[in-house]
Amino acid sequence: QVQLVESGGGLVQAGGSLRLSCVASGRTLSYSAMGWFRQTPGNEREFVASISWTGANTRYADSVKGRFTISRDNAKNTVYLQLNNLKPEDTAIYFCARRSGYAAIATMTYEYTYWGQGTQVTVSS
Numbered sequence: 001q002v003q004l005v006e007s008g009g010g011l012v013q014a015g016g017s018l019r020l021s022c023v024a025s026g027r028t029l030s031y032s033a034m035g036w037f038r039q040t041p042g043n044e045r046e047f048v049a050s051i052s053w054t055g056a057n058t059r060y061a062d063s064v065k066g067r068f069t070i071s072r073d074n075a076k077n078t079v080y081l082q083l084n085n086l087k088p089e090d091t092a093i094y095f096c097a098r099r100s101g102y103a104a105i106a107t108m109t110y111e112y113t114y115w116g117q118g119t120q121v122t123v124s125s
Contacts, residue, residue: 002026002114004096009119012086016123020081022096022116033099034079035112036070038092038121045095049081050105059105064090086123093118 008020020036035050049070050059058070069082079096097112106112 002098004098004114004116006094006096006116006119009094009121011122011124014087014123014125016086018083018086018121020083020094020096020119020121022079022081024077024079024098031102033103033105034070034072035097035099035106036079036081036094037097037109038090038094039118040092045109047107047109048094050107051079052105053102057105059107061107083121086121088123088125091121091123093120 003025004022006020006022008018010018012018031053033050033052036048037045038048039045047061048064049068051070051072055072060068067085072079095118096116098114099106099111100113
């Protein structure tokens, strides 16, 4: 059984920064691509960023490219999402997710097997 627990969300003013963390337990993060998604009420969960198991490959949604950075520390079983220059439209619940097995980075929700409970990010104008 894999459990993912996000933290680091909160209320921040536009232009501010936050760092989200996702800690995995049950099985090591190694060899698994990880991703961050976000969701607002009434909308589908959308892709934000993904990282390969080595950390060498990353992919971002166009809306966050240049502002958000995904990284991972496999020794700590943790994936991070650094959010800079936040905008009100970044307000959402942010979820981390893990793919199964030796899978590459991906952008679709159905490609991920394990999900955290989410952490709220609210950006005020």
